[in-house]
Amino acid sequence: MTLHRMTLLRHLTGTAVAGAALFGLTYVLDPFRDYQLATAAAYLCAAAGLTVLIGLNGQVSLGHGALMAVGAYTVAIVQNQFGDHNVVSQWTVPASLAAGVVAATLAGTVIGLAAARLRGPYLAGLTLVVAVALPAVTTVYHGVFKGDQGLSVFLPPVPDSLGVDFPLERWQAWLALAGALLVMLALANLGHGRFGRSMRAIRDNEVAASLAGIPVARVQVVAFLVSAATAGLGGGLFAVLSQSVSPDAYTLTLSLNLLLAVVIGGAGSLAGAVWGSLLLVLLRYWADELTGNLPLSAGLRTRLAGNLPLAVFGLLLIVVMLAAPGGVQGLLNRAGRWVRGRRTGRSAHRVEPSVGEPTAAQHSAPDAEPPAPVASHT
Amino acid sequence: MHISVRRAVAAATMVILVAAAGACSSKSGSGTSSAPVPGVTDTEVVVGTHTPLTGPAAAGYSKISAATKAYFDYVNANGGVNGRKITYKIMDDGYNPATTQQVVRQLVLQDKVFAILNGLGTPTHTGVLDFLNTNKVPDLFVASGSLSWNQPQKYPYTFGYNPDYTIEGKILATYLKANFAGAKVCTFGQNDDFGDDGLKGVQAVLGSGGVTHSEKYDVTNTNVAPAIGALKAAGCQVTISFSVPGFTALAIGTGAQIGFRTQWVVSNVGADYATLAGLLKAAAGPLLEGVISDAYLPSVDDSSNGWISLFQRLNTQYNGNAPWDGNVLYGFSVGYLFVEALRAAGKNLTRQGIVQAVEKNGFTGPGLFGLRFSKSDHSGYGGLQMGKVQSGKAVLFGPVYTTDDGTGAVTESNATPAAPPANGIPA
Numbered sequence: 037m038t039l040h041r042m043t044l045l046r047h048l049t050g051t052a053v054a055g056a057a058l059f060g061l062t063y064v065l066d067p068f069r070d071y072q073l074a075t076a077a078a079y080l081c082a083a084a085g086l087t088v089l090i091g092l093n094g095q096v097s098l099g100h101g102a103l104m105a106v107g108a109y110t111v112a113i114v115q116n117q118f119g120d121h122n123v124v125s126q127w128t129v130p131a132s133l134a135a136g137v138v139a140a141t142l143a144g145t146v147i148g149l150a151a152a153r154l155r156g157p158y159l160a161g162l163t164l165v166v167a168v169a170l171p172a173v174t175t176v177y178h179g180v181f182k183g184d185q186g187l188s189v190f191l192p193p194v195p196d197s198l199g200v201d202f203p204l205e206r207w208q209a210w211l212a213l214a215g216a217l218l219v220m221l222a223l224a225n226l227g228h229g230r231f232g233r234s235m236r237a238i239r240d241n242e243v244a245a246s247l248a249g250i251p252v253a254r255v256q257v258v259a260f261l262v263s264a265a266t267a268g269l270g271g272g273l274f275a276v277l278s279q280s281v282s283p284d285a286y287t288l289t290l291s292l293n294l295l296l297a298v299v300i301g302g303a304g305s306l307a308g309a310v311w312g313s314l315l316l317v318l319l320r321y322w323a324d325e326l327t328g329n330l331p332l333s334a335g336l337r338t339r340l341a342g343n344l345p346l347a348v349f350g351l352l353l354i355v356v357m358l359a360a361p362g363g364v365q366g367l368l369n370r371a372g373r374w375v376r377g378r379r380t381g382r383s384a385h386r387v388e389p390s391v392g393e394p395t396a397a398q399h400s401a402p403d404a405e406p407p408a409p410v411a412s413h414t
Numbered sequence: 415m416h417i418s419v420r421r422a423v424a425a426a427t428m429v430i431l432v433a434a435a436g437a438c439s440s441k442s443g444s445g446t447s448s449a450p451v452p453g454v455t456d457t458e459v460v461v462g463t464h465t466p467l468t469g470p471a472a473a474g475y476s477k478i479s480a481a482t483k484a485y486f487d488y489v490n491a492n493g494g495v496n497g498r499k500i501t502y503k504i505m506d507d508g509y510n511p512a513t514t515q516q517v518v519r520q521l522v523l524q525d526k527v528f529a530i531l532n533g534l535g536t537p538t539h540t541g542v543l544d545f546l547n548t549n550k551v552p553d554l555f556v557a558s559g560s561l562s563w564n565q566p567q568k569y570p571y572t573f574g575y576n577p578d579y580t581i582e583g584k585i586l587a588t589y590l591k592a593n594f595a596g597a598k599v600c601t602f603g604q605n606d607d608f609g610d611d612g613l614k615g616v617q618a619v620l621g622s623g624g625v626t627h628s629e630k631y632d633v634t635n636t637n638v639a640p641a642i643g644a645l646k647a648a649g650c651q652v653t654i655s656f657s658v659p660g661f662t663a664l665a666i667g668t669g670a671q672i673g674f675r676t677q678w679v680v681s682n683v684g685a686d687y688a689t690l691a692g693l694l695k696a697a698a699g700p701l702l703e704g705v706i707s708d709a710y711l712p713s714v715d716d717s718s719n720g721w722i723s724l725f726q727r728l729n730t731q732y733n734g735n736a737p738w739d740g741n742v743l744y745g746f747s748v749g750y751l752f753v754e755a756l757r758a759a760g761k762n763l764t765r766q767g768i769v770q771a772v773e774k775n776g777f778t779g780p781g782l783f784g785l786r787f788s789k790s791d792h793s794g795y796g797g798l799q800m801g802k803v804q805s806g807k808a809v810l811f812g813p814v815y816t817t818d819d820g821t822g823a824v825t826e827s828n829a830t831p832a833a834p835p836a837n838g839i840p841a
Contacts, residue, residue, distance in 0.1 A: 068523035075516065175632040178605060184633050185537045185606035186511065204548070205519070278515040280541035283634065285512035321520075324505075333734065341476055342467025342506040 043228050051221045058213050067205035071277070072317050074205065077212035078273035079313035081219045083297040084306055085266030088223055090295075091304020092232060093259040094239035095151060099163030101291030102170035103264045104271025105283070106143045107136035111272040112187045112281045113180070119190030126195055129211060129276060136272030137265050144264020148257040167291045171283035186282025189275050212273045219266045223306060226262065235259055267294075300356055302363025311364040315356075323348040453528030454498070454763050459756065462503040462521035464542075465534040465557075469508035470633070474659060474689045474741050475534060478557065479504045481745025482532065484733035485725075485753070489839055491732075495756045496763070503527060507538055514538040515545075522551050529554055529768065532575065532748045536560045536607050547571050552768050554755065555748055555794065559683065560607045561819060564793035571765075573772055573787060574794040575748065577710050579608055579656060579681065580819040583615020585798050586654055586679055586708060588815065588824040591619060594677065598626040600650035602641065602665055604657055605630040612656035612681060618821060626650060631661055638664045639672070646674040653677070657684040663693035666701050679706045682798070686740035687808045688714070698806075705803045710795040711780055712831075714743050715807040721747075721780035724838045743780075751779050754840040778832040778840075783814050793819070797827055 062070050082104055089095050114132035118124075147166060151159050174181035181187065194207045226232055234255045237245040246252050275281050297316045301308030323345040332340065360367035453460040465479045466472045479502075486500040494500060503525055505517035514533075521527045522545075529552035533539045536558045543562070546553040547569045555575035556563045559582070563574035590599055601616060603609025609630055617625060627648035629641040642665060645653055653676045655665055662684040669676065685707035691698035712719040717726070725746040726738060736742055756763070758771035775787040783797020797816040801808050813826040835841050 066523060068519050071516070071519050071523070172634060175605065175634055178632075183605045185540075188540060204545075205523070274512060278512045278541055279544065280511045280515075280537070282511050282537050284508075284510045284537070328503075336734070339734075341480065341504070342472065342508075345506070346468060 044225060047221055047224050047228075050224075051217050054220075055213070055217050058217075059210075062206050062209045062213070067203040070203065070205040070209040072321070074209040074212035074273075074277055076313045076317045077209070077216035078270050078277060079294070079297060079316055080216045080270070080309055081273060082267040082270030082294050083301070083313050083316075084216075084219050084223050084309040085263035085270075086294050087298045087301070087304055087306065087309045087312075088227060088235075089259055089263040090298055091302075092227060092239060093235040093256060095256060095260060096156070096160045096295075097151075097163040097260070097263070098160050098288070098291050098295065099147065099166035099170075100263070100267045100294050101286050101288065102167045103140045103144055103147075103267035104274065104290065105170055105281075105286035107133075107140040107268030107271030108275040108281045108286065109174075109181060109187070110136040110139040110268070111275040112189045115190045115275075116187065124192045126192055128192060133215065133269060133272045133276070136275075137268045140268020140271065141261055141265045144261045144267075145257070148260030148264065151260055152253045152256040163291075164288070167288045171286060174283045184283055186280055186284075189279045189281060191276065191279055208277055211276060215269050215273050219269060220306060223262075223266070227306070231255070231258070296353070300353065300363055302365035305363065305365040307368075308363045308365035315364070319352050320345070320349055323352065451528065451764050452526040457494075457498060458501055459495070459498045459763065460501045460503065460525065460527050461529045461531045461752070462505060462518075462525060462527040463531050463533055464505050464507045464514050464517050464521075464538065465532075466509040466538075467504070467506035469510065471509035471535065471658075474686070474739070477736055477739070477741040478532070478534065478745040478748070480736065481725075481729070481733055481742045482749040482752075485728060485746050485749030487732045488728050489749075489753055492837065492839055495753055496761045498756075498763070500753075500756070502531070507535075509535055509538060511538050511541045515541055518542045518545065522546070522549055528552070528763070528765065531555060531752055532557045534558065536562070539563075543569055543572060550765055552765050552772075554768075554772065555751060557744075557748075559611070559794075561611055561793075562607070564791060564819075566790055566792045569792075571769060573792045575751075576683070577795040577798055578793055578819055579611035580615040580618070581796065581817050582681055582708065582798060583612040583617075583654075583656070584619050584817050584824055585615075585800075585815040586681075587616040587619035587624075588817075589706075589708075589800050589812075590652055590654075590679065594652050597651040597677075598649055599624065599652045599654065600627040600629070600645050600648060600676075601625055602629050602631065602645060602653055602655045602657065604661070605632045608658075608681075608683070609656045612654070615819075616654060619824070631657070631665075633658070633661070636664060639668050641665075642668045642674055643672060645669075645676070646672060650674075650676050652679060654679045654681075655684065656681045659684045659686060659689040660693065663690050666690075666705070667694060667697065670697070670701055677704070677706065682707055682709050685801075685808075686714070687803060687806070688737065688739035689741070691806075702803050703806075707801045707803075707808065708798040709801050709808070709810055710782055710798050711740075711743055711747055712782065713801060713808045713810050714738065714740050716810070720834045724834050725780075728838065747780050750840065751777060751785075754779065757840055780831070780834070782810075782831055783816055783827055783829065 082100055086100050089097060111132045114135045118128040151162060154162055175183040194202050194204055234250045237250055238252055238255055242252055293316055297312030298309060300315055301312030327344040327348055463479055467476045483502045486502050489495060490499040503521060505521060507514040507517050530546060532555050534557040539556050539558060540562060550571060553572040555573055557575060559576035559579045561578050563572050599620060601613050603612055613628060627645060627650060629645055631638050631641055655662055655678060657665060662680050666678055690702055694701055712722055716722055725743055729736060729738060729742055754777045755768055755772050759768040772787050773789050775785060777785055781795050782799050783795060786793050786796040797814045799810045799814045800812050801810040815824050816827045817824040
C-alpha cells in the first residue's frame with residue numbers, strides 16, 4: 037500500500053521495469069522490428085503529449101506535426117553542425133535532441149499564447165493553419181532548410197563498445213525508447229499532481245475552475261507548451277531514425293495521424309497513447325501485408341496500387357472505433373472491470389483514481405462510455 | 415490492487431502483440447534463410463523497390479514499377495533468368511522520405527531482398543544510401559538524375575540510371591548555342607538538385623553571363639505566375655525548363671495566358687507528351703507544338719523502333735494494357751536492364767557478383783547511347799538526342815550527344831543502338 041501512496045516512487049519503479057523489459061525486447065526482435073518499435077516510440081512522445089492536451093485539458097491541436105518539424109529540423113541543423121566540426125561523440129545526439137525540445141517549446145509558447153484565447157473549433161483552426169503553413173517556411177528560407185529536398189542528418193556511428201555486429205536499428209530503438217520513457221514518466225507525474233487536477237478542472241468547466249482560483253490562461257499555455265516539448269522530442273527522434281528531414285515527412289497528414297493515435301488509443305489516457313502509437317505503425321504494415329498477398333490481375337493491381345492498403349487501413353480504423361468508441365484503452369478497462377466483477381462481485385466496481393487512465397477514473401459508472409473526445413468538434 | 419491487474423493485462427497484451435508480429439516476421443523470413451545469399455534460391459530471386467504509388471508524385475510515376483513487374487512476369491513465363499524467377503516487391507512510400515526509410519528497411523531486413531531496384535526520387539532515396547551501402551545491398555539503377563548516385567568510393571553498391579541533369583544541361587545548351595545563336599536564353603528550374611545541377615550544366619557551356627535570367631519554383635507552391643512574369647519581363651526568347659511534368663504544364667500554360675512568347679526547351683524528365691497532354695487537356699495541341707526536348711530512350715511515338723513495338727506488345731499482354739507513355743517505356747527499359755545484369759552475374763548469383771557485372775557493363779538495352787558504368791563511374795545513361803513536338807508527336811532528330819559532368823566538351827556520338835533480341839529477352 038505504501039508504494040501506492042508514493043506516486044513518484046511508483047512511477048519511477050514502473051518506468052524502470054518497463055525500461056528493463058523493453059531493453060530485453062530489443063534483443064529478441066530482429067532489426068526491422070526494432071526499427072518499427074523505435075518509430076512507435078517516437079510517435080508515442082508526440083501522441084502522449086497530445087493526449088494530455090486533448091484529453092485532460094480539452095484543447096484540440098491539429099498542428100503538432102508542425103511542432104515535430106521544428107524539433108526535427110533543429111536536430112538536423114545542430115547534428116550537421118557537429119558533423120561539420122568533426123564532433124562525433126555520442127553525447128551529440130542527446131544534446132541536439134535537447135535543442136530540438138527547446139526550439140519546439142519556444143514555438144509552442146507562441147502558439148499556446150494565442151491558443152489560450154481561443155476555444156474549440158477556433159483553436160483547431162489556428163493550429164491547422166500552423167500545420168499547413170510551416171512546411172512552406174522551408175522553401176522560403178531555402179538556404180537553411182533546402183526546400184522540398186530537405187536536409188540529411190549526420191549521426192555518429194554506433195558506439196564501438198557494443199561490438200561490430202551491433203545493428204544500428206537496435207541502437208536507434210534504445211534512443212527512441214529512452215525518450216519515450218522519459219516523456220511517459222514526466223507526463224504521468226504531471227497528470228497526477230496539482231497541475232493535472234487544474235487541467236481537468238478547466239476542461240470540465242472553465243468558469244468553475246476560475247472561481248476556484250485556478251489561473252485558467254496560464255494552465256492552458258503551460259499545457260500547450262508541455263505537449264509542444266514532447267512533440268519536439270518526437271520530431272527530433274524521427275530525424276534521428278530516418279537520418280533525413282524534409283517537409284513531406286511533416287505534412288498535415290502527420291498531425292492528423294497523431295490525433296488518430298490519441299483517439300484510437302483513448303483520449304486522455306497515456307496507456308492509450310501507447311496503443312495508438314503501436315497501431316499507427318503496425319496497422320499500416322499489416323494492411324500492406326494483407327493486400328500484397330491478394331491474387332489480382334495485372335490491370336486491377338496497377339489501378340489499385342498503393343490505394344488498397346490505405347483503404348484497408350481506413351476500414352480497420354473504422355472497425356476499431358465502432359468496436360471501441362472509447363479507444364483501445366477504454367475497451368481494455370471495460371474488459372478488466374468485467375473480469376474483476378466476475379471474480380469479486382459488485383464491490384470491484386469501486387474505481388480508484390489512477391494515473392495514466394484519468395478518463396476511466398473520473399467516470400465511475402462501470403458501464404459508462406468514456407467521454408466522446410473533444411475532437412468531435414472538428 | 416486492481417490497478418496492477420489492469421497493468422498486467424495491458425503488459426501481457428503488448429507482449430502478445432509484439433510476439434505475434436515477431437512470429438509473422440520469422441515465418442516470412444524462413445523461406446530464404448537456408449540460402450547463403452539473401453533473396454536468392456535456386457528457383458527465385460527477390461528484388462524490391464520504393465516508389466510513390468500514392469500522394470502528389472504518384473501521377474505518372476506510379477506506372478513505372480508496374481511496367482517493370484510486367485516485364486519480369488514475361489521473363490518468368492519464359493523460364494526466368496538462370497532458372498530463377500524474379501519476384502518484384504513494390505513498396506509505396508508516397509514520396510515521403512520517412513516512409514522510404516521504413517519500407518526499405520522492411521524490404522532489406524525482413525523480406526530479405528537480394529537488391530533494391532530503381533528506387534524513385536532524389537529526397538527519398540538520398541535517405542537510404544547509407545543504410546543500403548552499410549548493409550552491402552546492391553542499389554541498382556536509381557530513378558533520378560542526381561549526381562549523388564555516382565560516388566563509387568563512398569557508395570560502392572549504388573548505381574544511377576537517368577543521365578544526370580548536368581550533362582543534360584550541357585547538351586541542351588550546346589544545341590541552343592548552335593541553333594539559336596544570339597537569342598536571350600533563360601532557365602526555369604526546380605529548387606533542388608534537379609534545377610541546380612541543370613543550371614550548372616547550361617552555364618558550363620554558355621558561361622555564367624550566357625543565361626539572361628534564371629527563375630526557380632518549389633513543388634509545394636503551384637503559383638508559378640510571378641516566376642513566368644519575371645521571365646517575360648526579362649525578354650527571354652528561349653527558356654530551358656528543368657521541371658517535373660506538372661510544372662512543365664503549369665509553366666507553359668501560365669506563359670500562354672500572359673502572352674509570354676518563348677521557345678520552350680524541356681528536360682526529358684518533364685517532357686513526356688502523353689503526360690503533358692493529359693494535364694493541358696484541350697489546349698495541349700497548340701501549346702506543345704514545337705516544344706524542344708531531349709531523350710535517352712527512343713521516342714514513345716516511334717513505332718518503327720523495334721524496342722517500342724516490343725514493349726508495346728508486352729504492355730498489352732502483361733501490363734493490363736496500361737495507357738502507353740514514357741513512364742511505361744521507362745519501366746520496361748529498367749526491367750530489361752536488370753535482366754541483362756542478372757544474366758551477366760551468372761548462375762552463381764551473389765551481391766558482390768552483380769555489382770561486378772554492372773561495373774563490367776556491356777549492356778545493350780533500348781538506350782540511344784550506352785550506360786557509363788565502370789569501376790570508377792556509377793552514373794547511368796551518358797548520351798541524349800534532341801527532340802521536338804511535331805503534329806502532336808515527339809520526334810527525335812539529329813545526332814546523339816555525349817559529354818561528362820565536368821568541363822569536358824559535348825561531342826557527337828556515331829554509335830548505333832542495338833536492335834532488340836527476337837524474343838525480347840537478353841541473350
